[in-house]
Amino acid sequence: MxxxxxxxxxxxxxxxxxxxxxxxxxxxxxxxxxxxxxxxxxxxxxxGTPLEHVLGWAEFHGLRVAVSPGVFVPRQRTAFLVDQAVELIRTRTGHPMVVDLCCGSGALGLAAATIVAAEGRTVTLAAADLDPVAVECARRNLTPLGAPVYQGDLFEALPEELRGCIDILLCNTPYVPSAMIAQMPPEAREHEPRTALDGGSDGLDTFRRVATDSSAWLASGGHLLVESSEEQAPLALAILSKHGLAGRVAESGEHYATVVIGTRP
Structure with missing residues (x-):
């Protein structure tokens, strides 16, 4: 050097x-x-500016993903959620409809679509986020794939024609309990939007809202994938069951990751 x-x-x-x-x-x-x-x-x-915001990109699942200042930086552990989604995409026929909700930079949808494309298959991809800065960033990443990115509050952002048609719903909801935000590294709490971190008193407020409406938007046999902590997983499963989704948990010791998966019967 x-x-x-x-x-x-x-x-x-x-x-x-x-x-x-x-x-x-x-x-x-x-x-x-x-x-x-x-x-x-x-x-x-x-x-204290996150390295990814300084560089303008983050490495995620082997891809260089554009990340703008003020946008949530995709975590390496979330690659496990993408891997779980890809396994489920392989079980669907045709061109599965994949939606990246709470998309941030759009990293999850980008990675899943890229992996599947390398296997010779295509998906129909869309994404949405409440934050206009995130939406602009996601469009930089996803427009080259022909994927629209919508702005709005969860399912309200999506066009009505997607109702009942989503095969794979990626939704990396905020799941840090409000009281724990102050204990997060300054890089996160000072440079990423609080809405992308704060999951309410038990960390599952946004997850509850997603679970409430998912059955109406998922296709028959469609899957919702959400990251959580290991401790939150049992409650998350109960929430899925309450809203008619069959739930299971996937865990990775390698990635220190827990993914809750809900399936519409």
Whole structure:
């Protein structure tokens, strides 16, 4: 590494960046690719801006996903939810309808569609989010796939013709209990929208709203996939059952991830 790179590593390490060497290489590459001033990029990072917001992209499931400032950064553990969705897409015939609700950057829908396309199949993809900044970001990622991104509150954002037609509903709802937000890393609580983090008193407020209406929007045998904590999963299953969905839990020790899956009979 050059002397300039060594200096960047030292600044990042002093700021508490655990993977200072890796981040330094990414920041140096970003400056070279975009023509941005390296000191300005480093200054953003050492003052707490998420690396992904500084770079303008996040690596997710092997893809480079555009991530704008103020947009939720896709977590690596959520790749497990995508893997579960892809397995279920493989069981559907034709061109399954996949919807990424609470889509943020659109990373989940993008990854699922890309994996399936590499296997020689296609899906019909749509996405939606309440936040206009997220919607604009998701359109950057999903428009090249021909996927529309709608703005609005959960199912209210979707066109009526999708009612009863969704085969796979990806919905990474916020699930951090309100009282725990203050304990999250500053990168999340200060730079990501609270609406993408705060799940209410027990973390499942948005999940309840999604579960309430999912049966009406899922196709027969369609699946809802939502990430939760391990502790929340039993209650999430009870909520699914209350609204007529057959629930199960998938867990990954590798990803430290828990996914609750509801299926319309």
């Amino acid at each position: 050059t002397s300039a790179g060594t200096d960047v590593v030292a600044q990042l390490r002093a700021a508490g960046c655990v993977f200072a060497e890796d981040e330094a290489r990414l920041l140096i590459a970003a400056a070279a690719e975009t023509g941005a001033a390296l000191p300005a990029l480093v200054a953003q990072r050492v003052t």
